[in-house]
Amino acid sequence: MAILAFQMxxxxxxxxxxxxxxxxxxxxxxxxxxxxxxxxNRVAGQGIAAAAALIMFVPNLIIFIFMQSRVIDTMAHxxxx
Numbered sequence: 441m442a443i444l445a446f447q448m449x450x451x452x453x454x455x456x457x458x459x460x461x462x463x464x465x466x467x468x469x470x471x472x473x474x475x476x477x478x479x480x481n482r483v484a485g486q487g488i489a490a491a492a493a494l495i496m497f498v499p500n501l502i503i504f505i506f507m508q509s510r511v512i513d514t515m516a517h518x519x520x521x
Contacts (some may be wrong), residue, residue, distance in 0.1 A: 443500070450499060455467065
């Protein structure tokens with residue numbers, strides 16, 4: 441649950457769009473999604489979108505690596521193998 445809760449909070453862009461009036465308080469995910477919004481060149485936009493997706497995925501991967509033993513223990517106790 442902790443991994444999913446972190447991922448939901450980390451990838452939330454609606455909070456920045458709706459509630460934040462100050463540009464310095466916007467979330468990292470908001471800026472990553474606005475990178476490809478105004479690009480005319482679709483090929484360059486795909487490369488930037490892939491890089492943004494990788495940057496957004498890395499913190500989730502790090503948290504999963506640290507909590508991997510708990511995830512495996514949960515699966516072992518629930519009967520999934």
